[in-house]
Amino acid sequence: MLFKVIAVVIATVLIYGYLPIHALWTLFAVIGPRVVVRGRGRGVVPQQSAWVVERLRQFHQTSSRG
Numbered sequence: 001m002l003f004k005v006i007a008v009v010i011a012t013v014l015i016y017g018y019l020p021i022h023a024l025w026t027l028f029a030v031i032g033p034r035v036v037v038r039g040r041g042r043g044v045v046p047q048q049s050a051w052v053v054e055r056l057r058q059f060h061q062t063s064s065r066g
Contacts, residue, residue, distance in 0.1 A: 008032040 012032060016025040051063045 004036045005033060008036055 008028075012025055012029045015021055015028055049064070053060045053063055
């Protein structure tokens, strides 16, 4: 994530120095880090994880991972 934040800062500096889109640097500086943080915050988290224990090919018990 640090790499992405550094990339946003560098891109903001480059936009600030490029005159045709110089007016957009404040917009990019405000929205860029928010996009990076929100994009990183999304993910799929499993609700539960368990092992199935079988003995002689028959169900015996479940054991939680951890």
